[in-house]
Amino acid sequence: xxxxxxxxxxxxxxxxxxxxxxxxxxxFWKHRQIEIKEAGNNLETLASFDNGQPAIISARIGxxxxxxxxxxxxxxxxxxxxxxxxxxxxYGWLAAAGFSHDPAATLLVxxxxxxxxxxxxxxxxxxxxxxxxxxGEGFTAAQVGLYKVQSDxxxxxxxxxxxxxxxxxxxxxxxxxxxxxxxxxxxxxxxAGGESTDQRLTxxxxxxxxxxxxxxxxxxxxxxxxxxxxxxxxxxxxxQTA
Numbered sequence: 007x008x009x010x011x012x013x014x015x016x017x018x019x020x021x022x023x024x025x026x027x028x029x030x031x032x033x034f035w036k037h038r039q040i041e042i043k044e045a046g047n048n049l050e051t052l053a054s055f056d057n058g059q060p061a062i063i064s065a066r067i068g069x070x071x072x073x074x075x076x077x078x079x080x081x082x083x084x085x086x087x088x089x090x091x092x093x094x095x096x097y098g099w100l101a102a103a104g105f106s107h108d109p110a111a112t113l114l115v116x117x118x119x120x121x122x123x124x125x126x127x128x129x130x131x132x133x134x135x136x137x138x139x140x141x142g143e144g145f146t147a148a149q150v151g152l153y154k155v156q157s158d159x160x161x162x163x164x165x166x167x168x169x170x171x172x173x174x175x176x177x178x179x180x181x182x183x184x185x186x187x188x189x190x191x192x193x194x195x196x197x198a199g200g201e202s203t204d205q206r207l208t209x210x211x212x213x214x215x216x217x218x219x220x221x222x223x224x225x226x227x228x229x230x231x232x233x234x235x236x237x238x239x240x241x242x243x244x245x246q247t248a
Contacts, residue, residue: 008032009056016159017064017073018052019101020094032091034084037061037077073099101160113166119145119153120164130154132166 008029013021021027040060048066055061063074079086086092121127127139132151139145147166155162180190
């Protein structure tokens with residue numbers, strides 16, 4: 007069983023969630039003993055077994071990091087692959103290596119970039135200007151383009167776009183341009199006036215058609231009432247004759 011897990015380390019960052027901190031149900035059947043003769047600054051024990059033996063070790067080698075587990079995740083060694091800790095651990099390692107599994111965010115001009123409040127960042131804007139931010143300091147994108155966000159753990163590229171409303175290229179009607187005070191050529195102005203006249207005529211025609219339908223409905227209703235009255239009268243006359 008794991009006894010000492012450094013959840014504050016970037017490689018074990020997913021376990022900072024209180025729901026994932028409990029390792030008491032994770033059983034290890036056997037493990038390899040790792041003997042550390044010289045523990046320098048490049049070597050760090052990230053987790054230990056309950057007997058004090060190292061379980062996970064990280065070592066900085068050049069520009070990379072070597073991760074060593076003293077036990078495997080196959081059933082012969084442990085229950086690791088069947089536990090809820092397995093996938094978060096792999097995600098933590100991939101995120102530390104710069105491979106984020108988070109979906110790409112849709113960012114627009116004027117919005118704040120998603121930054122880790124616990125880390126310092128260096129942001130390179132689309133025009134090449136670099137800006138250093140302290141931990142907890144925010145940054146708002148003021149221009150369109152690709153932003154390079156660097157921290158101690160990884161580097162990301164974020165794309166910032168224009169709001170959808172600013173990307174509309176549909177033509178405006180001549181009448182709308184005239185309302186905004188834009189002077190139009192004589193042909194365009196005439197076309198705008200013609201469009202306005204046509205719209206008024208269309209509205210008038212529609213109103214006249216609606217009134218005509220009302221008259222037709224009234225006539226049909228009167229015919230129906232007259233026919234009903236006549237049928238009742240004829241039936242009453244036939245009964246009296248019989």
